[in-house]
Amino acid sequence: MATLNFRHLTPLVSYISPPQKSLLGSSYFRTPSVRRINRIYTSIMASAADKKVLVPVANGTEPLEAVVTIDVLRRAGADVTVASVEKQLCVDACHGVKIVADALISDCTDTVFDLVSLPGGMPGAATFKDCKTLESIVKKQAVDGRPYAAICAAPAVALGSWGLLKGLKATCYPSFMNELSSAASAVEYRVQQDGKVLTSRGPGTALEYAVALIELLYGKEKAEEISGPLVMRSNHGAEYTFKELNPVKWEFDGSPKILVPIANGTEEMEAVIIIDVLRRAKAEVVVASVEGTLEILASRKVKLVADVLLDEAINSSYDLIVLPGGLGGAQAFANSEKLVNLLKKQRESNKPYGAMCASPALVLEPHGLLKGKKATAFPAMCNKLSDPSEAENRVVVDGNLVTSRGPGTTMEFALVIAEKFFDRSKALEVAKTMLFVQH
Structure with a gap:
């Protein structure tokens, strides 16, 4: 029995020339049998693709x-x-x-x-x-x-x-x-x-x-x-830039201690870039799962393992708490009373906190953590910000708050954090080692 090679299958309609179509009448191509064949073809081709x-x-x-x-x-x-x-x-x-x-x-x-x-x-x-x-x-x-x-x-x-x-x-x-x-x-x-x-x-x-x-x-x-x-940048290899308002010095003792929460549905690219870059800069990064297990299933089904559960992480104080995006992850953050309380305490203590992609709009904004602040977020979510006046910037720093737009801005986001804790020369050294910025 011959095997049909679906990769070379063509819709029934395409075998019929325009004059034949005219003679047959367009109603022919709306008959159940032809519609079914073309549906099967579309399904097969989608699978083959x-x-x-x-x-x-x-x-x-x-x-x-x-x-x-x-x-x-x-x-x-x-x-x-x-x-x-x-x-x-x-x-x-x-x-x-x-x-x-x-x-x-x-x-x-x-x-x-x-x-x-x-x-x-x-x-x-x-x-x-x-x-x-x-x-x-x-x-x-x-x-x-x-x-x-x-x-x-x-x-x-x-x-x-x-x-x-x-x-x-x-x-x-x-x-x-x-x-x-x-x-x-x-x-x-x-x-x-x-x-x-x-x-x-x-x-x-x-x-x-x-x-x-x-x-x-x-x-x-x-x-x-x-x-x-x-949200990729067009000038690959160039030095990064960011918008800063109300500049303040970000203080720390020894090396900055940074909390990065993750959850099911977190944008894995954003989480890993933040962790990777900041650890290269010699920050102490604690990755905490807001789920009941250390292993989480990120938005594109990458399985990541946190260092600790959030319940353990909240017993420490941090020089920065920074949230990656991802729709499911941001919603999990917003629903975590313990994490939200930790963020509120961070703000009340005038300590740095930040978020990117979906998290500024879905976590910080609803809980009053953007009040009186300029911020940015994923382009499709900027309409949820109470003040989107600076939202076109790839990274925005307003005092102790840092926000950014999406996966393609994460390197800049992490480097800005490194710059705020250390200095620009340190951040550029990391950027050049990673080849994000040309030597």
């Missing part, structure tokens, strides 16, 4: 690069499998971030992927290099002519060592460029595509890299559709 993507993770993976890639690709509708190359699902990524994978890499050997994307980070990239199962999957990807990609250390350490960049232009993190140059034609672009192979430089280029992966898989129109709501 789902792209399967593999994102491996390991102990020592750069969490920002992994999570941004997963988050953005899932926004585009890709079926992303996060696979641990360790013996367990939970991996200890860099900067103390714990990610729970969907599967072990051994579970993925029989799946055909439309794309394999390797995040960087050390020793994560070296673990990838030594994983024979992952090497076999990516080499088969290359032999079959399907896309594969890597960022930061992974292009040089993994793809290069496997001989998968031979004769191709590629880029990577600056300190691995010498290693890359022996395996590829090394270039210093933020994102480099050569045929079906895509490489990028580091954490600060991860969002650009992820959007380029969408274009590789789905085309430019889809990439533009997804990148708009991310």
